[in-house]
Amino acid sequence: TAAQSPSGATKPSANSPQTQAPVRTQRFDAVVIGAGAAGLFCAAQAGALGLRVLVIDHAKRLAEKIRISGGGRCNFTNRDLDVRQPQHHFVSDNAQFCRSALSRFTPQHFIALLQQHGIAFHEKHKGQLFCDHSAQDVIGMLLQLCKEANVDIWHPCEVESIWRSDRSQAEGESADAPATPAPFYLRTSQGQVQAGALVIATGGLSIPKIGASDFGYRIAKQFELPLIARRPGLVPLTFAPQDWAAFVALAGLALPVEIATGQGKQAMRFKEDLLFTHRGLSGPAILQISNYWKVGAPLQINLLPELDHVLDELLQAKRTSKRLLSNVLAQWLPTRLVDTMVAQRTEWQRPIDQVPDKALAALAEQLQAWQITPSGTEGYAKAEVTLGGVDTRALSSKTMESQQHPGLYFIGEVVDVTGWLGGYNFQWAWASGHACATAM
Numbered sequence: 264t265a266a267q268s269p270s271g272a273t274k275p276s277a278n279s280p281q282t283q284a285p286v287r288t289q290r291f292d293a294v295v296i297g298a299g300a301a302g303l304f305c306a307a308q309a310g311a312l313g314l315r316v317l318v319i320d321h322a323k324r325l326a327e328k329i330r331i332s333g334g335g336r337c338n339f340t341n342r343d344l345d346v347r348q349p350q351h352h353f354v355s356d357n358a359q360f361c362r363s364a365l366s367r368f369t370p371q372h373f374i375a376l377l378q379q380h381g382i383a384f385h386e387k388h389k390g391q392l393f394c395d396h397s398a399q400d401v402i403g404m405l406l407q408l409c410k411e412a413n414v415d416i417w418h419p420c421e422v423e424s425i426w427r428s429d430r431s432q433a434e435g436e437s438a439d440a441p442a443t444p445a446p447f448y449l450r451t452s453q454g455q456v457q458a459g460a461l462v463i464a465t466g467g468l469s470i471p472k473i474g475a476s477d478f479g480y481r482i483a484k485q486f487e488l489p490l491i492a493r494r495p496g497l498v499p500l501t502f503a504p505q506d507w508a509a510f511v512a513l514a515g516l517a518l519p520v521e522i523a524t525g526q527g528k529q530a531m532r533f534k535e536d537l538l539f540t541h542r543g544l545s546g547p548a549i550l551q552i553s554n555y556w557k558v559g560a561p562l563q564i565n566l567l568p569e570l571d572h573v574l575d576e577l578l579q580a581k582r583t584s585k586r587l588l589s590n591v592l593a594q595w596l597p598t599r600l601v602d603t604m605v606a607q608r609t610e611w612q613r614p615i616d617q618v619p620d621k622a623l624a625a626l627a628e629q630l631q632a633w634q635i636t637p638s639g640t641e642g643y644a645k646a647e648v649t650l651g652g653v654d655t656r657a658l659s660s661k662t663m664e665s666q667q668h669p670g671l672y673f674i675g676e677v678v679d680v681t682g683w684l685g686g687y688n689f690q691w692a693w694a695s696g697h698a699c700a701t702a703m
């Protein structure tokens with residue numbers, strides 16, 4: 264048999280270690296691939312529980328995503344996560360899967376850990392907790408926990424191939440020892456490694472320039488685990504140039520809105536800030552809705568979410584004022600946006616008392632139920648996360664272990680569990696890492 268290695272090279276056997284030349288194999292209880300949020304946290308805890316753990320990462324600098332997260336201050340969790348209904352803040356093809364891990368390792372557990380390490384933090388908005396000083400505090404804490412737990416970290420180190428012994432006993436173990444699952448072997452750029460447990464924590468595809476790769480998905484395929492289709496999440500949305508031409512001049516403008524997509528029970532709605540960009544829309548409102556937006560579907564935006572009935576307000580103003588309609592609107596909206604809106608129709612460029620009721624109704628609709636259809640997203644270069652990933656139906660929700668391959672675990676973003684903006688993705692990394700560490 265031949266197994267495809269993650270680097271694409273064909274290796275001689277899926278089930279037996281390479282034997283051409285005597286190779287010194289270093290043994291660990293667990294090897295974690297990926298020294299990001301989930302991998303470092305999992306390794307530190309498994310090490311603290313007495314396992315001999317090795318972490319491997321191909322990047323020169325570890326945990327780069329933590330470093331750049333939250334504008335450099337790392338939004339490490341969210342106090343509003345309802346541990347009875349955690350799935351409300353996560354997207355997955357299998358909505359209930361994340362419940363078990365998230366309810367066993369909660370935001371309060373991570374907060375307590377930061378407090379023990381004297382890391383100061385503050386709440387910014389809707390339960391989002393950020394470091395006062397720097398994301399580096401979280402990285403420093405994770406590395407210190409790994410050090411205290413005697414975790415080895417190899418980086419930069421490439422994993423060239425992974426295979427599993429077809430024997431139920433590792434080399435050198437007594438035949439009388441109780442049967443253990445066949446160990447994993449890894450050929451790496453720093454030598455060959457053997458471990459009873461293999462944890463894949465290589466994250467998603469976003470921001471390839473700081474080390475993101477599809478490694479985890481390739482390992483899932485190698486071991487025949489199903490995958491849910493991947494797409495960029497928490498990502499700015501773009502529009503066809505001809506649809507966007509009128510709004511290009513608004514780039515940089517931000518305002519609070521209510522945004523929705525989907526129909527009926529599937530509809531999702533967020534009240535957040537919207538940001539105009541040269542190519543489309545961004546800001547928290549768009550990042551949140553992007554996790555739910557389907558290609559071809561329109562977005563509905565209420566640019567005046569604090570006003571109940573703009574039309575009533577406009578009709579009232581028409582009765583009592585002779586001001587230009589744009590001046591009336593300027594009391595509620597930024598002038599740049601007002602100018603762009605009224606430029607779309609000559610009737611809207613008149614004093615309000617000369618604007619027909621029908622034209623005011625059309626304007627009210629444009630302001631409170633603006634329908635626009637994005638043409639796409641800014642892609643993985645700008646996405647904060649990857650939606651989809653390893654199908655959770657192939658994993659245990661208690662341990663993150665593959666149902667088919669005992670000893671093989673997937674944690675963090677590589678799994679088909681994606682959080683809302685606001686610290687939920689790191690909470691998933693900590694919680695899934697914890698579930699795995701305590702099970703190995």
Ligand code: FDA
Pocket residue numbers: 296297298299300301302319320321322325326327328329331332333334337338339340420421422464465466467469470473474475476477478646647648674675676677685686687688689690692
């Ligand atoms: P993570 O990406 O952290 O780590 C994966 C590790 O695997 C990396 O170290 C990588 O080098 C390594 N790796 C990849 N391929 C490999 C290979 N072939 N061999 C060896 N190693 C390999 N979330 C949140 O909750 N709050 C926030 O404030 C933010 N902010 C934010 C900002 C930006 C700009 C981005 C891009 C993302 C965020 N996120 C976030 C999302 C959050 O960063 C993300 O969900 C977690 O880091 C996921 O943790 P993981 O450990 O799963 O992957």
